Amino acid sequence: MTATILCVEDETDLRADICEELVAVGYEVDEAGNGQEALELLRGKRYDLVLCDITMPKMSGLELLRQVRQEPGLGELPFVFLTALAGRRDIIAGKEAGVDDYLTKPIDFDLMLITIAARLDQVARIKGAATRDNAGHGPGLRAGLLGAGEALNRIAVGVFLIDGERKVLFRNRRAEELLDEADGITLSREDLLRGEKPQQTQALRDIVDIAIARAAAGDRQASGAVALTRSSGRRALFAVACPLGRGPAQPGEPAVGLFVTDPEWRPHATAEAVAQLYGLSPAETRLAQALVRGLRLDEIADEFGLSRNTVSYTLKNLFRKTETDRQADLMSLFIGNPMSLKDG
Structure with a gap:
């Protein structure tokens, strides 16, 4: 539904x-x-x-x-x-x-989608739909997401929803891919997240525990981040824990969102749009298209009827998702990509 x-x-x-x-x-x-x-x-x-x-x-x-x-x-x-x-x-x-x-x-459209997903899930859990199956994706949770699962599956970040006992209640498609790779982050039989080394597992546990405590206190501030090194030699994963609740979580209710990014990840490029290639939202894609056309930020704001602050914020998201920090680098990335940006 x-x-x-x-x-x-x-x-x-x-x-x-x-x-x-x-x-x-x-x-x-x-x-x-x-x-x-x-x-x-x-x-x-x-x-x-x-x-x-x-x-x-x-x-x-x-x-x-x-x-x-x-x-x-x-x-x-x-x-x-x-x-x-x-x-x-x-x-x-x-x-x-x-x-x-x-x-x-x-x-921040990614944060908006995550907030909506967590809120819809919380409503379903309050209604008593908290039964979980062996895969950690209980029917109550699926019913509670009401389409939010698909929203989270479109995000190019691994999303784990975690309860007050550190157990994973939900993971999106990208999170499943990270677990399948078993390179930097894994899931125990008890549905607890682990790093490859004991000290990284402890660091992961620490930021989740801080986020759980902050959620119980009604504090929405992110609790910290940890780099998860990988045995493959690829660049480390980056995990950030954020409180989701505004009070002590009920049993089976998400208390923390853990967001894991892979600096080397690119989806398969066969016939996929550039937006999917880099995990961009429609607004970010439009901004990238405008930059490729040579428009300045003030011109982009005028063309789309947006404030300069909104355009600047969207540009920051583009930098983050494409791992660039200058417009020149961003332009080079898109212009040099075999899948060119096209309007429409």
């Missing part, structure tokens, strides 16, 4: 980008330009999650959330704010109104 998401954002271009990212990974998406439009949609259709801006005309995100929490049948609907507001007063107001999570602008 595919999850249906309502995106509420008054900036037309940003809303279009968000919806495109969500549709690209398999979600069904409806959109609204303000809180009043959103409330009418919510009263007429069932949604699995709402992504909502705070500052909007006619009805703000806070006003919409307060209304939703009072509507019959909508009180438990997962609600995530999209906001450039990060002040303490704004966060307190959101929490008092019952918001489930925050994503700050400019939007």
Whole structure:
């Protein structure tokens, strides 16, 4: 079953980008330009999650959330704010109104997809669908992801969702590939992640434990990273642990997301799009296309109707995913690749 998401954002271009990212990974998406439009949609259709801006005309995100929490049948609907507001007063107001999570602008689309996947899974677990099978992919978890599993499978990073006992509850397709390679990271019979050497296993355990503690305390800050060397001699894997919860995790509930990147990974290039080759989102692909055409960042911002901050943030993601740190290196990488970027 595919999850249906309502995106509420008054900036037309940003809303279009968000919806495109969500549709690209398999979600069904409806959109609204303000809180009043959103409330009418919510009263007429069932949604699995709402992504909502705070500052909007006619009805703000806070006003919409307060209304939703009072509507019959909508009180438990997962609600995530999209906001450039990060002040303490704004966060307190959101929490008092019952918001489930925050994503700050400019939007990191990978983080957005991971947040949605974790939130949908948490909802399913609260409903009692926490049964796991021998492969560590229980039917309850699959039902809870509601299409989020496909979203995570599109990410060019190994994603492991881990509970408060350090056990892996879910891994995406890239994580499965890393485990199959058994080069730098493995999974024990007890569903615990291990490095190739005892000290790396301990380092991995340490950052996961810190993330579990931070999740229990409501702290969303990443707990650290560890390099996992590989017996093959290839460059080390890089693992980062991030708290997912806002309180102590219930049994069978994800508490931590562990994200593992491989600096040498490239998917098979046979007839695959460049976006898949480097794990790029649609927005990142469009930016790369514009750079290849020779546009400056301010020209790109004007052409796509985006803020300069959003363009700069997307460029940073391009640098990270392609392991470059200058526009010249990024351009050389794309221009020199046998699979040239094409519009469309």
